[in-house]
Amino acid sequence: MPDMTDRQAFSGLTVLDFSQGVAGPHATTLLALHGADVIKIEPLEGDWGRGLGKIEGDHCAHSVAFNRGKRSLALDLKAPDAIAAVNKIAAKAAVVVESFRPGVITRLGFGYEAIKKINPSVIYCSVSGFGQTGPYSKRPTVDGLIQAFSGMMVMNRLPDGTPWRQGMIAVDVTTGLYTFQALSTAILRQFRFGEGCHIDSSLMRAAAAWQGAKLMEWVHTEGNPQPLYMPAGSYKTSNGYIMLSAMRPHHFRKMFELIGRPDVAADPDLQTHENRIKNAPKIVKALNETMPARTTEEWIALLQPNEVFCERVSNYEDYLAHPHVKETGAVDWIKQDGFASMPIANIAGLPPAREDPARHHAPHVGEHSRAILGELGYSAAEIDAMVAKKAIVVPSLPARAAE
């Protein structure tokens, strides 16, 4: 139930969320963490995003991350009883989000025009791969394909030019952020001006917007963007990798003097930004020769106090254990049903997870079906009848069903 007393941005707002997977759910979990009552409509078997990677019950790590704070109503969108219940929610929702392939939601009867008739100021957001219009609009796609399509894999390419896909669903996650950007501003317009709208969000647009400066740079440099500075990369040490970055001109000289390579610091071929870019292989060669001689920690102890920009290359375990991360409360550890304690990366502008751990619960399939239908005025007998007809799913555990 929405809590109107907590003074969060979206307190008191209902969100009808048909979205599945990652992009849409990421946007709506941010709405939920900022106080909205997000009702997650799932098919009887659950959101397909619950099966990404290692599974624990009806969740995986991704479905926990992108469904925190929501309530789940699992139903068959073709069953008349379920359709009637969804329409009751649609009539009062501030926001409706869906991520079916373009055209599908209209056939199901919950398209923008249909909802607008019963809810004139609704904010309706469609999230898709290629957008609602154009020749590719109905083309099936996934994160990796948009990494390929958008130029992201070429941007992230290896030294030999091989295009490289990121080891995470970067476009999906980023689409969640751009979709949230569209939703939060639309909600403010709804508050200020009483207006709704139809938002056409897509993986394609989000990937391009995220790379917007790179697109401009590509045009401006006629396809030959230069590194912003040199060196800026990771180098092997005796026990790992160190990232070195000589952003300001004086950093270059200082770095090479400190690591015992005054010959490079003074090399006449490397005294200007342009020359360092042009003769980058000389710099890379010198660092590859020199950096393996000491540990990462020894180099950092030498370079950092002299304001040469450097950092240990960490994995997630290092990050989670880092004293600065711990001391600043950047990560909280929250219990999720069926999982060991899970790390929550706290987000700027949101209360830290430790202050409201219950809000970070990601629902089981149909966990709140009974509660939500009860709020809509359905009696327990009516709900039981819907379960018997397989129009809805409620959790099998009596303790939950009694909620």
Added chain:
Amino acid sequence: MPDMTDRQAFSGLTVLDFSQGVAGPHATTLLALHGADVIKIEPLEGDWGRGLGKIEGDHCAHSVAFNRGKRSLALDLKAPDAIAAVNKIAAKAAVVVESFRPGVITRLGFGYEAIKKINPSVIYCSVSGFGQTGPYSKRPTVDGLIQAFSGMMVMNRLPDGTPWRQGMIAVDVTTGLYTFQALSTAILRQFRFGEGCHIDSSLMRAAAAWQGAKLMEWVHTEGNPQPLYMPAGSYKTSNGYIMLSAMRPHHFRKMFELIGRPDVAADPDLQTHENRIKNAPKIVKALNETMPARTTEEWIALLQPNEVFCERVSNYEDYLAHPHVKETGAVDWIKQDGFASMPIANIAGLPPAREDPARHHAPHVGEHSRAILGELGYSAAEIDAMVAKKAIVVPSLPARAAE
């Protein structure tokens, strides 16, 4: 000047923006594109973010991308006249954003506590590398170092395990999105409840939040996350690369039948998700053998109609020229002073750039100094005196100065 008639989310709001570089400016350019009057406070020599890569006058591609829609007031923050002018703006601003190293803005006299005294409901946002507190808070950093620190380079690592930095300032850009998330919700709280706040946004937190599901997955799999499905990667064709993705189980079989490798489709070692992950090298080997036999376009013509997920690996030139991108208006081309026409990746929820090209102008250093000071009540003679004292900069072109 703010336009109160356009009914954008932030119409009528003034933003006092001290931020430089990319992360803060990215957030405030989104505020400007959604209607806010963002006054960019720059040092006399301009934001250092104007010098990232190839330079054109007082801009580079990055500074254009992340300063669209703002007005520039260039001044010396230590000159008494400039300080007085900034305080006038601070008193009426809905939002103040700064990205100095923690502690600096307080010494300059514009810290949260100082602004709050003259503007009790102000939203004050600090953007930094490691946040405002903790042992690393004053450590200098840049995008690449946070890619290293946050685990991002390990997530993005090469097949041999080498950590790999993305070819763009991914953390800076993403921090802009998380900062915008914090600002837009804080503005809604300011509207609804009359409350201000101090937001502590950082590159470190944004990088971790963006990888939040990966952090959970790392813990859940004890540091050994598996690919979400197999295959999902790019393969050489006779004229480029193709990205292949067998998300659903039946895609795997269909893909290998269609490319003429029924032996792989039927391989008893590859019939379950678990076995395909375990025996991934067999799949990769088969694709490396087979895919170079035809062009990318031939493969796509064969696979796509059968709903096997595949996509050409494009660069930015391909993206910008793509018929679907053109037909959907995903990119508009806008003239920027000093540049050829520049591509604007249109963002979901915002009017397309072609409908309001003037809003996509990124200001020159001090371009609006005269206009802004005039609105604050300064006479032309007073402004001239400030210029003579080097307290402010106005553009040297008479046409602009007359604005």
